[in-house]
Amino acid sequence: MPQTIISLSTRGAGLYEFTHEAEAFVHKSGLEEGLLTVFVRHTSCSLLIQENADPDVRRDLDQFFKRLVPPSTDPSMRWIIHTAEGPDDMPAHIKAALTQVSIGIPLSGGRLMLGTWQGLYLFEHRDRQHRREIVLHLGR
């Protein structure tokens, strides 16, 4: 079964689209029917399928998660113990837990069965630059 690892460079928290990379991998495989499994190999970023039309949706999503889980320096987050890797680290783990580490997308006629407005995103929760690995696995 075809499998690959794609690598994304992130420059701060937010959503990074990789729908095209996933579609290109599916196309190259020549597989008509099957299941694409997307898996992210980290615990401070996650996966999300979201609207690919209005960029404000992504901005609002990022904003919601920042408000729900503020940095550990925020007075409301004083209970956090794991602060050694910076004020955005533990909130990043929490945001990752609230979203998804893997997503399965069925194929039909050689194409991902995404809805019209669905895009595939890496949701970065750390502030600094990171290199993130995503596994794409095509199965039956």
Next chain:
Amino acid sequence: MPQTIISLSTRGAGLYEFTHEAEAFVHKSGLEEGLLTVFVRHTSCSLLIQENADPDVRRDLDQFFKRLVPPSTDPSMRWIIHTAEGPDDMPAHIKAALTQVSIGIPLSGGRLMLGTWQGLYLFEHRDRQHRREIVLHLGR
């Protein structure tokens, strides 16, 4: 590999069960062992496996998400930018991000390996009527 799209009509926010439709599809396939992947083709509704016994559980679940993510007209949500599609639209995207877009359920002896109290639900987050597409994919 067998695959189908089921279509559900929703009449406002809440949980809509489709366990029977999924079981019927599995039964019809004749497959004994395998994996059912459920995928929803929208970004303002999502998937959930939850208790199928007491309907109050579904009511409380819906209530929790409404309180965690109120409409964008709510004073606490003034920061939302994406309001063009109505006050329930951006909260719907957020609730979808907090739940799941795909779920994998293994089969054994031709049946979904759901626990005794597990039902399969579409979680609608929009107020108006919608027609929602769910992909069912049976693989190995």
Next chain:
Amino acid sequence: MPQTIISLSTRGAGLYEFTHEAEAFVHKSGLEEGLLTVFVRHTSCSLLIQENADPDVRRDLDQFFKRLVPPSTDPSMRWIIHTAEGPDDMPAHIKAALTQVSIGIPLSGGRLMLGTWQGLYLFEHRDRQHRREIVLHLGR
């Protein structure tokens, strides 16, 4: 396709690791490439891939969810209807809805493609002791 059910005993809310059990199952199967699907057969506990290094991460995660969804006896949770099974029951369903019921992890060279810091956990949301069933399914 190989499949098994593993059973975990939990003693109160928190994260219980089962990475080794999953790896042992994959190793025993002899499969080199494929996809492991993990599915939990309950609605008041869930699955999580999280950092396996600093145990404080797990403590903080558990703490966050307890603060976001306090017991139904908490004044802020008076709106909960489903209280018959105890003050930790409905919050457990909510926490399960906010995390994941199934996770797919690709295999390569006979090993799970987990990142260096990723561990596989059952996230127990109930206070009392429970016996929890997790399905492991290896597919192509």
